[in-house]
Amino acid sequence: MMESRLRRRQQLTFWTLLALLIATLVVSIGLGPASLSYDRLLPTLLGNGSFKEEFVLYSLRLPRLLITVMAGMALALSGAILQGITRNELADPGIIGINTGAGVAVALFFLYFPTDVGSFIYLLPIAAFFGALVTATAIYLFSYDRVQGLQPIRLILTGVGFSMALSGIMVILISSTRREKVDFIAKWLAGNIWGTDWIFVYSLLPWLLVLIPLTFYKANKLNLLALNEPVAIGVGVAIEKERIQLLLTAVALAAAAVSVTGGISFIGLMAPHIARALVGPRHQFFLPIALLLGGWLLAFADTIGRNIAGPDGVPAGIVVALIGAPYFIYLLLKK
Template sequence: MNILTKRNIITLIVICILIIAIFLLSLNTGTLHIAPLDVLQTLIGQGTHQQELILFDFRMPRMIVAILVGAGLALSGAILQAISRNGIADPGIIGINTGAGLGVIVFVSFLYGKMPVDSFFSVFVLPLFALVGALAAAVIIYVLAWKQGVTPIRLILVGIAVNAGFGALLLILSLKMSPNNFQFATIWLAGSLWGTDWKFVLAALPWMLILLPLAIYKARFLNALNLGDPISTGLGIHVERERAKLLFISVALAGTCVAVAGGIGFIGLIAPHIARKLVGPKHQILLPTAALIGSFLVLASDLLSRSLLTTTEIPVGVIISALGAPYFIYLLMKTK
């Protein structure tokens, strides 16, 4: 079946247009409003020094981080849903994000005084700590869920339990922090897109440039795994090896996103479901569509977080959770 149908192409174009529109709108929205015409003039090098500072040093890196994080979390969730054959799998729900967060909080707790979290070296070390934490969570979930194989329902239930346990450890470490570190941890846990300068873009970009294309390249294996292990084996696929590779890609994507954006949940749940309704189940088109939808959702949520209240900024994770929690309940009610 041809996946690049006219409808699918139009869908991708429309989502891209929406992302560009939200991106431009976000550039002129904030504490200091910049008119759309001034934004365009600044982008072509004819703005004031203040406008260039605001757009290029503060807002634009934040928007790029939002795009990368949305795409990464969406693909991570789509991969988890495919390898577990469970529509409610999500890195935030089953504990992958919390494991990555625990890695970040361990870094902040023990190395923050010697190495400020926003220093150049720390920015590039943070994704490694997040990856280790996410991998630890994934291994624990997989081992505990294994009982002559891994069933979708066991994976979800064990993941929720591990998520709660890691969350408790994370809270204990947070309470033992100094006031400054605790403030950082609180903001980070809410999912605040805290990494908002070019250092964080440079820290996340290499991982994303490798992992995003690799995930899309593995789409045919995801299609096969959706058919079940016996059929996948009959097609000549080494099921456990490919599942392990795909799980690592999903965990690495989630860990990188958590390192630069904090505890943002539900994107990996919502974006793949919307993409599936729009373009169908084939992962060759589902994955890029989900990535674009995830980017749009995070960008739009970030815009809302800076626009709803004039006196303060709502964490992006709170906006997304307000949208994602009802949808998760709806999926649970539909799941047999």
């Protein structure tokens, strides 16, 4: 009875969030300097729009919206994995320094490994993954105790320290390079959605097609790891092996997302936490909800940021931080 009630609640929540996401995307398409009236949206989607309408929809709006939704989903899933394997609801790829590690690698790749544009786009997530992986490995090693295993609180504190140190490295990189390249890194740091063409969609999509099903497949392992180590060991879970595999998955999701969206934090914190509050702690139930919440949060933040100030708007990362920072403080005080 409890199982069926939870499943019904999860399905209702899922379809409600999906409708909210679609409504947000529709509203976002019609907003901006190059407007597209809502009564012309469906005809344009069906190929009956004018040249201007098709340009606005297919070249300006849709690629950016797809990037924000996919990146938000990836960050939410990454946060859910990190919170599961560390048993700490404050874990987030942005807060514990994984995103910053990816950012340093992106900056180094951009500054010192020039390639043609086509190769650059597809190699960027790989460079971000390498930087995030090195950072995550260092944080993991500093947080691990041979007797007590992984220390969740130490992981958060170590991650915050690494994030600050890596931010300092980014400042050094900015101060030692040419102005035109500084602009790109500064926009990345602010969380400005810079990958807004179809090629960025194609570079991000394969990562999600592989890693999202893999995470869902590992949902039961995440349930066991989120309890405690004796229980997981008692049912035959190879704890360190599963943690490493899931940590690699979380790092890859976060790195792929921030390589095209910039340094965005708090999505991986808020989306899983809200999803658990809505449908409970079982990963089979709340992961799909967190996925939709992450996509909606970033799409909503980007829509607000694009339309509230000036021609360039406010970076989505700043809008998300304005929402997420108070939420993080609330969770910190609560826990």
